[in-house]
């Protein structure tokens with residue numbers, strides 16, 4: 001059993017209530033943190049080696065150290081609770097089950113950044129979680145953890161929850177800021193980075209729910225202790241949301257460095273593949289990261305066991321590796337059609353492109369059209385090459401990383417499963433037997 | 448289907464809107480546009496007409512275009528009338544892997560409508576949506592604000608029958624009973 005820092009109290013009855021949360025050590029980290037200076041907290045987080053859990057893995061302490069304190073402008077902390085990367089559902093559970101953990105993290109982090117106004121931007125569909133958070137925030141105000149002169153320290157903080165309107169792109173931090181300002185979620189050109197000019201053109205830090213919820217544990221145990229968990233530059237524990245063709249889909253808190261094979265097959269985690277089928281492929285970090293075939297997800301190209309860590313998953317670059325990303329672990333068994341799956345993902349990115357840059361707007365539309373053509377039996381071998389060219393013309397040529405996120409699944413699917421695409425266009429009748437875009441689920445599994 | 452809308456917030460909803468506008472710094476109350484559009488949508492029968500959006504612009508002291516361009520960008524805002532119960536089935540990869548398309552087909556034939564349509568009694572509208580952060584419970588759907596996970600045909604039938612028989616009051620997002628200033 002690995003260490004549990006985020007999910008330790010998931011099973012506690014009533015942990016959503018401040019009283020119960022406190023009985024289990026809640027808000028002790030806040031009291032401890034308020035006795036330190038903001039810079040000491042930033043250093044503690046830097047020492048911990050915590051990396052952003054939203055997808056990019058940027059060191060949290062370093063991000064905090066960039067915030068502009070010189071200009072004297074108001075500073076903001078915005079929590080990214082937009083969670084919409086397909087395959088990712090950890091932040092939702094975290095907020096639903098233990099809302100005070102996030103709130104405590106928000107207060108400590110805001111104090112470290114010198115922010116007096118902070119927001120939790122939560123995707124609008126999660127209305128019920130919004131209500132849970134609002135209730136918990138109200139309790140925290142009542143207890144004197146929020147508002148004016150928090151616990152008599154003279155520090156003031158207002159914390160609010162803010163719902164989105166349904167748009168994947170608002171998970172991108174500058175789109176999220178635009179959306180929070182009451183506009184369409186069009187990403188901004190960087191630089192300037194939010195740390196200099198973010199919300200209302202003031203210095204802003206945007207952090208993922210899980211990143212912020214980890215801060216109380218770092219304060220409690222100290223950055224150095226935290227950094228002892230994990231492996232290499234992948235410190236601490238990480239929530240992995242596992243889904244797809246596994247026996248036990250769900251959220252697992254792992255110590256970074258766990259072997260992928262153990263994660264997929266051991267009963268403590270995914271419990272193996274449903275129906276005893278064979279593993280075909282895995283998308284390890286949310287739909288945006290490259291897909292890997294079974295042999296490359298279990299072992300690196302060099303034949304070393306692949307581990308659940310930032311470094312190991314990206315070993316081999318995009319030729320034979322992938323990314324830890326958001327921790328959305330999508331498992332596909334041998335019945336899965338990679339072509340059909342790619343069509344679905346590409347359709348998703350086309351649907352969610354904000355439309356600002358032509359390579360992304362037009363490129364995702366083209367890729368969807370070509371895949372649609374292939375799926376309906378009208379594809380040619382040239383289409384496979386065309387897809388390859390199209391994704392190349394998007395990658396790295398757009399304002400925000402959604403363009404790359406749309407290109408990588410296409411590139412990796414063709415790279416690792418080219419023969420499947422070729423077979424599809426040459427013998428479509430073999431693949432067209434169902435009206436389904438996906439492998440037909442055995443009826444008994446749904447009935 | 449409710450085509451005639453009463454375009455005015457209840458006193459409670461108006462108070463809530465005012466309160467939400469106060470959550471942003473001086474002069475930045477435009478930030479409250481999405482939360483207030485959610486309220487408007489539930490006040491106005493589940494969708495936003497041009498008149499409804501004009502009303503939001505008025506109470507927020509914004510230009511109507513500022514409201515239209517936001518409402519048209521986000522997928523949760525319905526710019527056409529919808530039924531009392533909006534069924535939103537997730538169609539993204541992880542759910543699709545687990546049979547979301549079968550669920551959609553099942554609902555289509557059960558209600559005798561296609562995706563995007565509303566039943567003739569104005570009870571149900573069927574939509575497909577993108578990943579709702581519940582992939583571990585795939586296939587899944589959202590009805591009003593409620594998540595229904597690990598769907599089977601039988602489960603879907605029970606859920607829809609419950610709404611149909613009014614044993615559960617159909618509610619839209621940001622339902623009125625939740626609006627308490």
Ligand SMILES: Cc1cc2nc3c(=O)[nH]c(=O)nc-3n(C[C@H](O)[C@H](O)[C@H](O)COP(=O)(O)O)c2cc1C
Nearest residue numbers: 052053054080082083084171172173207208211401
């Ligand atoms: C298209 C797109 C969608 C994203 N969606 C999310 C999201 O839903 N949640 C999230 O925390 N980060 C998301 N991110 C990453 C954010 O831009 C940002 O890096 C992150 O919130 C920073 O927090 P962290 O450093 O704590 O990870 C997304 C990025 C892109 C390009």
Ligand code: SF4
Nearest residue numbers: 354356357360398400
């Ligand atoms: S890459 Fe796509 S989503 Fe990002 S800004 Fe450009 S068009 Fe919008």
Ligand code: FES
Nearest residue numbers: 537542579581582
């Ligand atoms: S794919 Fe359906 S909830 Fe994520």
